[in-house]
Amino acid sequence: MIAIPLAICFLLGVLSFCLQKTLPWQRGLAVVGSLLVLVASLWQLDTVYAQGAQSLAFGNWQPPFGISFHVDLLSSVLIAVSSLVYFCGAVASVTAKIIKAELRGYYPLFHFLMLGILGAFSTGDLFNLYVWFEVLLLSSFFLVTAHGKQRAFAGGFKYALINILASLIFLTGVSLIYSGSGTLNLLQLKSLAGSLESSALFLGVSILTIAFLIKAAIFPFYFWLPASYPLTTTPVVAVFSGLLTKVGIYGLLRILAPFNETMPQSFIIALQILALASMIFGVFGALSQENMKGILAYHSASQLGYILLAFTLNTKLGIAACVFYMVHHMVVKTNLFLVVSAIETQEGSTLIAKVGGLLQKSPMLAVMFAIPALSLAGIPPLMGFWAKVFTIQGLFQNGKTIAVLISLAVSLLTLMSMLKIWVGVFWKPAPSEVSSQPLARSRKWIYLPLILLAAVSIFVGAFSQPGIEIAKQLAADVMNEDSI
Numbered sequence: 001m002i003a004i005p006l007a008i009c010f011l012l013g014v015l016s017f018c019l020q021k022t023l024p025w026q027r028g029l030a031v032v033g034s035l036l037v038l039v040a041s042l043w044q045l046d047t048v049y050a051q052g053a054q055s056l057a058f059g060n061w062q063p064p065f066g067i068s069f070h071v072d073l074l075s076s077v078l079i080a081v082s083s084l085v086y087f088c089g090a091v092a093s094v095t096a097k098i099i100k101a102e103l104r105g106y107y108p109l110f111h112f113l114m115l116g117i118l119g120a121f122s123t124g125d126l127f128n129l130y131v132w133f134e135v136l137l138l139s140s141f142f143l144v145t146a147h148g149k150q151r152a153f154a155g156g157f158k159y160a161l162i163n164i165l166a167s168l169i170f171l172t173g174v175s176l177i178y179s180g181s182g183t184l185n186l187l188q189l190k191s192l193a194g195s196l197e198s199s200a201l202f203l204g205v206s207i208l209t210i211a212f213l214i215k216a217a218i219f220p221f222y223f224w225l226p227a228s229y230p231l232t233t234t235p236v237v238a239v240f241s242g243l244l245t246k247v248g249i250y251g252l253l254r255i256l257a258p259f260n261e262t263m264p265q266s267f268i269i270a271l272q273i274l275a276l277a278s279m280i281f282g283v284f285g286a287l288s289q290e291n292m293k294g295i296l297a298y299h300s301a302s303q304l305g306y307i308l309l310a311f312t313l314n315t316k317l318g319i320a321a322c323v324f325y326m327v328h329h330m331v332v333k334t335n336l337f338l339v340v341s342a343i344e345t346q347e348g349s350t351l352i353a354k355v356g357g358l359l360q361k362s363p364m365l366a367v368m369f370a371i372p373a374l375s376l377a378g379i380p381p382l383m384g385f386w387a388k389v390f391t392i393q394g395l396f397q398n399g400k401t402i403a404v405l406i407s408l409a410v411s412l413l414t415l416m417s418m419l420k421i422w423v424g425v426f427w428k429p430a431p432s433e434v435s436s437q438p439l440a441r442s443r444k445w446i447y448l449p450l451i452l453l454a455a456v457s458i459f460v461g462a463f464s465q466p467g468i469e470i471a472k473q474l475a476a477d478v479m480n481e482d483s484i
Helices: 006-019 025-050 073-095 106-122 128-146 149-182 185-190 199-215 225-233 236-255 258-262 265-287 292-311 318-346 363-377 383-397 401-427 441-462 464-478
Strands: 054-057 066-069
Touching: 006 106, 006 149, 006 236, 006 363, 025 054, 025 106, 066 106, 066 225, 073 236, 073 292, 073 318, 073 441, 106 128, 106 236, 128 149, 128 185, 128 236, 149 185, 149 199, 149 225, 149 258, 185 236, 199 225, 199 265, 199 464, 225 292, 236 258, 236 292, 236 318, 236 441, 265 292, 265 401, 265 441, 265 464, 292 318, 292 383, 318 363, 318 441, 318 464, 363 383, 363 441, 383 401, 383 464, 401 464
Parallel strands: none
Antiparallel strands: 054 066
């Protein structure tokens, strides 16, 4: 059961590579295969929720000697949400005008990207987490440059450079952790959380934290987001924004959260400062942009600051808020980028100055944008409202009054930047020299993922209590507590 979603992704990648000259088959495989992965991941989530964590030791080699998968409630939730994003990204890719990218191996790379992401969430071993990171890094680099444009190569180079640096730091941390503990198994490392007596283990955890911060695009390492996202195929940017940076946050939850209480207070304060800086610089960067993809890219950095801030509270409530906010961001940010993809397909541009009048021309797109935009800004009763309430509640409990004020101010600026897109793209008249192309019937399937993701945001917002309780249960497990 644990290996089925990954096995499907691998088979999809191989089959798509073998069918490179037949795009219709690749497109069909992407939609049907990603739907199968979603079904398998939901089955996995139901099993884990009912029966508890599931483990798989390949070749029956037990830790710390063998390769193992371990899927608990946190892993299964993230795998299920990632699979939803996978399916939505596949449908959007098929309906968007990205033929140039499709002819350059888009679908095999897309499937191997998801293989790396799902593998990272499934692995029970720290070194294998590094391996899955490299799988998704290699796939994502080629997807960034799939358009073949020179500027895309420049953005891809920045993306690859910073992530290769993070990988080197990651390996250094892994070697120190193994030197200090004698194991790289995540469950065995978790059992050592009560003490950091080994200097090598302490240093390894600290260095690994830096690697995860880079991969999570936290200030000052976030510059690759606005450098690469606006130049990348929009449907795959939606998947990037929803999933790539969350693998870095997931690493922090697995490695640093159990050791939080034994880390120096100065270390935690430094992380809080970086989180607040990400929130502030990200939202101001968004306000300065005129490209919808650029605005959303900067907002990714800003919202990741919220997630890290909740994580640094060093409490079960803070970890629960971190997980809830992370799931919210995976859904909402993917939704927003897919709306932009639909606008690009219809209007031929993502620049605000070159688009307009969509409220009259495409009222459905206007509604589909409004729901995730309001959720991102934290407007009730959507999912994003509860994510921010949960986070602010944790800040208040820890006496972080200044952080609360900054969070509220950033939320207001987030709403302003969403209004900038709304006014420029939907409200103002269309430029006289621009004539939009109505979506062909075959491309109207783009509304399926938009409706699906918007429904998740509305449903979780309207019935937030079960989601909050699951997040609390996850936090208790991550922090080695029996209850919250």
